[in-house]
Amino acid sequence: MSREIQSIGFVVVAFRNDIDQLKVLCNSLLSAAHSLNFRPKVILVLNDNSIFPDIPHVDIIQGHGNIGFAAGIKKGVLASSDDYTVLVNPDCRPEDEEFKKFLNEIAPGRGILIPMLHKSSGDFDYMPYENWTFTLGRMTSARLCRRLPATNEGSLPKYAKISGAFVGMERQKALDLDAPFDTAFFLYAEDRDMTDRVRAAGIPISLLKNVHITHDGGESGKSVSELVARCKADGSLRVAYRRYGRAGALVFTVDQWLFDNLKRLLGRPSPRRANAWSADRWRRARFSDPGPLTQELLGN
Structure with a gap:
């Protein structure tokens, strides 16, 4: 019991x-x-x-x-x-x-x-x-x-x-x-x-x-918006990778790029710079897990 x-x-x-x-x-x-x-x-x-x-x-x-x-x-x-x-x-x-x-x-x-x-x-x-x-x-x-x-x-x-x-x-x-x-x-x-x-x-x-x-x-993240945007992108890439492997991370990168550019054409805001930073990090790792963000972020 x-x-x-x-x-x-x-x-x-x-x-x-x-x-x-x-x-x-x-x-x-x-x-x-x-x-x-x-x-x-x-x-x-x-x-x-x-x-x-x-x-x-x-x-x-x-x-x-x-x-x-x-x-x-x-x-x-x-x-x-x-x-x-x-x-x-x-x-x-x-x-x-x-x-x-x-x-x-x-x-x-x-x-x-x-x-x-x-x-x-x-x-x-x-x-x-x-x-x-x-x-x-x-x-x-x-x-x-x-x-x-x-x-x-x-x-x-x-x-x-x-x-x-x-x-x-x-x-x-x-x-x-x-x-x-x-x-x-x-x-x-x-x-x-x-x-x-x-x-x-x-x-x-x-x-x-x-x-x-x-x-x-979101109140606790307003003072570090660029950090938050990078973490959101990395977290979503990580979820895609864990659910569908390297193909999932690749598809997510393309999907995010297309959505960011659509927003740009429509004149809507989007964290394109942060998303591109995260996508490049995963691309350099060939869409395998590039490791946690912690040390990289704390080192900046």
């Missing part, structure tokens, strides 16, 4: 986030867990040199530099010793009642739990659930994911992915999944890769339709 869940570790990875907002978020998570008689802890992984005040039940991991989101999460998960792990993006709004609804759903053996994510406007945010490899698939997934609020399914449909913005699982499950993101992904697309591995392992994914978390997506 699975042991009862008594302690919860919230893992938050931050980079150039507002310290006051982080304090409010940490306190909200702790308050929600305390109210349900869990023993909570926040493991705050700072990928910068911010000075964070001492707060009870908040452990700080710092001094390693900007190692990226996936590697930061891994540091937090490995530092935790709690029964259950909740990964929380620092751009999530502090909403005690919604946090409590989520925590009320956790139980041994339930696999992966994810909430419904909403924009600050209150509208459902379908984009974090899009599961795609190439442009056509992205457009199809976007149309289908818009309908998620209307579905009657309690499990996440195959056309959607786990969003890394807010996700819970037993800590041992996170460890089994490599804690749980692959650190070859510096930023973005790591949740698409994890979703593939979760499904391959037969782990259930529950979409909690009664839990609405507000996520101000």
Whole structure:
């Protein structure tokens, strides 16, 4: 019989986030867990040199530099010793009642739990659930994911992915999944890769339709937009390579080039320079895995 869940570790990875907002978020998570008689802890992984005040039940991991989101999460998960792990993006709004609804759903053996994510406007945010490899698939997934609020399914449909913005699982499950993101992904697309591995392992994914978390997506990446654009391109190339091999990476490069040029003809913005940088990196590796971005980015 699975042991009862008594302690919860919230893992938050931050980079150039507002310290006051982080304090409010940490306190909200702790308050929600305390109210349900869990023993909570926040493991705050700072990928910068911010000075964070001492707060009870908040452990700080710092001094390693900007190692990226996936590697930061891994540091937090490995530092935790709690029964259950909740990964929380620092751009999530502090909403005690919604946090409590989520925590009320956790139980041994339930696999992966994810909430419904909403924009600050209150509208459902379908984009974090899009599961795609190439442009056509992205457009199809976007149309289908818009309908998620209307579905009657309690499990996440195959056309959607786990969003890394807010996700819970037993800590041992996170460890089994490599804690749980692959650190070859510096930023973005790591949740698409994890979703593939979760499904391959037969782990259930529950979409909690009664839990609405507000996520101000992208706030923590606005100060490093070129870095973010390179990471998005590399992450998507990596997903294409893992799903379809070298041919997948090659097709993605052509697909992205065509889409960028279409946007240019239509006068629409696109991160062409960042996309070209990532495509050239993979081209030089003959569309095999050129290795993680971490050292290359930190060296610049």
